[in-house]
Amino acid sequence: MNTDRRRNxxxxxxxxxxxxxxxxxxxxxxxxxxxxRSRGPNExxxxxxxxxxxxxxxxxxxxxxxxSSSATSSTLIPPTSCLKITAxxxxxxxxxxxxxxxxxxxxxxxxxxxxxxxxxxxxxxxDSAERDLGVHxxxxxxxxxxxxxxxxxGVEVVVTILxxxxxxxxxxxxSEGSAAGSGWGLLNVLAGCITVASAAITDAGIDCVDMxxxxxxxxxxxxxSRHEKELVRILDPCPAEHKEVVAACVVxxxxxxxxxxxxxxxxxxxxxxxxxIEGATHAAMGSLAVxxxxxxxxxxxxxxxxxxxxxxxxxxxxHDVEMTGGA
Amino acid sequence: MALPSTALPGxxxxxxxxxxxxxxxxIHESQIYASIAGPVFSSPSSQSSSKGTSKxxxxxxxxxxxxxxxxxxxxxxxxxxxxxxxxxxxSSTVLARITRLGPRFASCEILVINNEVCRExxxxxxxxxxxxxxxxxxxxxxxxxxxxxxxxxTVISLGDSGNYxxxxxxxxxxxxxxxxxxxxxxxxVSWREFRDPVSGVAEPRKAxxxx
Numbered sequence: 217m218n219t220d221r222r223r224n225x226x227x228x229x230x231x232x233x234x235x236x237x238x239x240x241x242x243x244x245x246x247x248x249x250x251x252x253r254s255r256g257p258n259e260x261x262x263x264x265x266x267x268x269x270x271x272x273x274x275x276x277x278x279x280x281x282x283x284s285s286s287a288t289s290s291t292l293i294p295p296t297s298c299l300k301i302t303a304x305x306x307x308x309x310x311x312x313x314x315x316x317x318x319x320x321x322x323x324x325x326x327x328x329x330x331x332x333x334x335x336x337x338x339x340x341x342x343d344s345a346e347r348d349l350g351v352h353x354x355x356x357x358x359x360x361x362x363x364x365x366x367x368x369x370g371v372e373v374v375v376t377i378l379x380x381x382x383x384x385x386x387x388x389x390x391s392e393g394s395a396a397g398s399g400w401g402l403l404n405v406l407a408g409c410i411t412v413a414s415a416a417i418t419d420a421g422i423d424c425v426d427m428x429x430x431x432x433x434x435x436x437x438x439x440x441s442r443h444e445k446e447l448v449r450i451l452d453p454c455p456a457e458h459k460e461v462v463a464a465c466v467v468x469x470x471x472x473x474x475x476x477x478x479x480x481x482x483x484x485x486x487x488x489x490x491x492x493i494e495g496a497t498h499a500a501m502g503s504l505a506v507x508x509x510x511x512x513x514x515x516x517x518x519x520x521x522x523x524x525x526x527x528x529x530x531x532x533x534x535h536d537v538e539m540t541g542g543a
Numbered sequence: 544m545a546l547p548s549t550a551l552p553g554x555x556x557x558x559x560x561x562x563x564x565x566x567x568x569x570i571h572e573s574q575i576y577a578s579i580a581g582p583v584f585s586s587p588s589s590q591s592s593s594k595g596t597s598k599x600x601x602x603x604x605x606x607x608x609x610x611x612x613x614x615x616x617x618x619x620x621x622x623x624x625x626x627x628x629x630x631x632x633x634s635s636t637v638l639a640r641i642t643r644l645g646p647r648f649a650s651c652e653i654l655v656i657n658n659e660v661c662r663e664x665x666x667x668x669x670x671x672x673x674x675x676x677x678x679x680x681x682x683x684x685x686x687x688x689x690x691x692x693x694x695x696x697t698v699i700s701l702g703d704s705g706n707y708x709x710x711x712x713x714x715x716x717x718x719x720x721x722x723x724x725x726x727x728x729x730x731x732v733s734w735r736e737f738r739d740p741v742s743g744v745a746e747p748r749k750a751x752x753x754x
Contacts, residue, residue, distance in 0.1 A: 422579075425553060426576075
C-alpha cells in the first residue's frame with residue numbers, strides 16, 4: 217500500500233465500528249458476543265442473486281449471502297460478516313490491435329476487494345491474494361466456456377467484492393489473533409465469485425458447457441463434544457461461527473456433467489479428503505438451485521418484455537428461494 | 544422426450560439421433576445440450592432429402608434464440624453498451640464506415656452485422672481487388688470510397704489478427720451514404736457516381752444498387 221502514490225489513501229486500519237476497551241479486557245463479556253452456527257450441518261446460508269444489474273455491461277450479476285446470526289443489541293459490531301459480490305462481463309469484444317490472432321475466446325478475470333470490503337482496509341491496487349483469487353476463478357470458468365464459438369475476441373470478467381467473508385471471529389483476532397490471516401474466508405469468497413461470475417456469463421449469453429457453481433465444505437472441531445478431537449463436517453461454513461476450522465475445501469462444480477473445474481483444499485484434511493470434496497459439491501448444488509431459479513425468472517422477464525414491447529425494465533417477482541441444503 | 548420451453552446452459556435437450564444441433568446448443572457424448580439460456584425452438588429441416596424414394600427425413604433442428612437486443616446504441620452513443628453481442632462471420636452482410644484510404648486497401652469499422660447493431664465496432668479492411676467484380680486491375684481506391692462513407696459489404700474472411708476482410712463486389716454492395724466535398728448528403732446516379740443535390744457536382748464512388 218505504500219507503493220500507491222496516485223490516490224488519496226485512507227488511513228490504514230479498520231473499516232467498522234471501533235472496539236471499545238471493555239470488550240477486550242472483559243473476556244467473559246467478549247465470549248457472550250461470540251456467534252454460533254444455528255443452522256444444521258448440511259444447511260446453507262440464504263442466497264440472494266440478481267442478474268442484469270449493470271446496463272452498460274453485456275452481462276452482470278450480484279450475489280449476497282446475508283449474515284445468518286442476528287445482530288446483538290449490546291454492541292455495534294456485527295457478529296459475522298456478509299458476502300456481497302458483483303460481477304460484470306465486458307464483451308465478447310474485438311481484441312486490441314497489439315494482440316496476436318486467437319482462434320478462440322480470450323478470458324481475463326479480475327477479482328478486486330473493495331477498500332471497505334474487509335475489517336482491515338484494502339488498498340486500491342490488487343494485492344497477491346486478489347490476483348490469486350483471479351487465477352482460481354479463471355480456471356473455474358475456463359472449463360465451462362465454449363471458446364471456439366467466439367474467434368478473435370476477448371471477454372473480461374470483472375468481479376468486485378463489496379463485502380468479504382472474514383477468516384474468523386473479530387473477537388478472536390483482537391485477543392489472540394489465531395484466525396487472522398488463515399484465509400478461511402477466502403474460500404467462501406472464491407465460491408461466491410464462481411457462482412456470481414457463472415450467472416453473469418449466462419446473462420451475457422456466452423456459450424457454456426454447463427453452469428459452474430461454487431461450494432464450500434469444512435471440517436471443524438465440535439464445540440459441544442467433550443472430546444477435543446471430535447470433528448464435524450459442515451457445508452457452507454461461516455468462519456466466524458467456529459472456534460477452529462481444521463480443513464476446508466472449495467470446488468467449482470458442473471452439476472449436470474458431474475465434473476469439477478476448480479478445487480482448492482486447505483488445512484489438515486485427514487484420511488478421507490473425498491468426503492470433504494463431496495460435501496463441497498453438495499454445497500455447490502445448493503447454490504446452483506438458486507442460480508437456476510433466478511436465471512429462469514430473468515429469462516421470463518426478458519422474453520416477456522419482448523412480446524409486450526413496453527416493458528423495458530426488468531421486473532422481478534420478489535420471492536425468496538428457500539434453501540434446504542444439498543445433501 | 545418432450546423439449547423444454549426454456550433451457551439453461553447444460554440442460555439436456557435430446558439425442559443426436561432425433562434432433563440436429565442448431566445455434567445455442569452443443570453435443571456431448573451424442574446428446575444435445577443447451578449452451579446458452581433462452582427459449583428452445585425446434586424447426587423441421589426444410590431440406591427434404593433429394594431422393595424421393597428414401598424415407599430418410601432429416602431430424603428437426605433444435606436451436607436456442609438469444610434475447611432480442613435493443614436497437615438504441617446506449618446512453619453514451621456507440622461502444623457504451625446496448626447493441627448485441629454478435630461477431631462477424633463469413634458471408635454476413637455488414638454496414639461499415641470508411642476510416643482510412645490506403646494505396647492497396649481501405650480501412651473501415653464494421654458497425655452493423657445482419658441488421659443488428661454491434662456493441663463495439665470491428666476493424667475491417669476492403670482490399671482493392673474486392674471492391675468490384677469486373678475490371679479488377681483498373682480499380683482505384685480513391686475513385687471508389689472516401690473517408691466517412693457508409694458502405695454495405697459482405698464479410699469474406701475473418702482475416703488476420705487485426706482486420707475482418709470485407710468485399711463490395713456485387714451490385715447490391717457498395718457505398719450507401721456519402722457526403723460531398725461541401726458536406727452535403729449526395730444521391731447515387733449510376734453504379735460509379737454520386738451527385739451533390741445543390742451544386743450538381745458528381746463524385747466517383749462504388750455505389751450500391753438501391754433496393
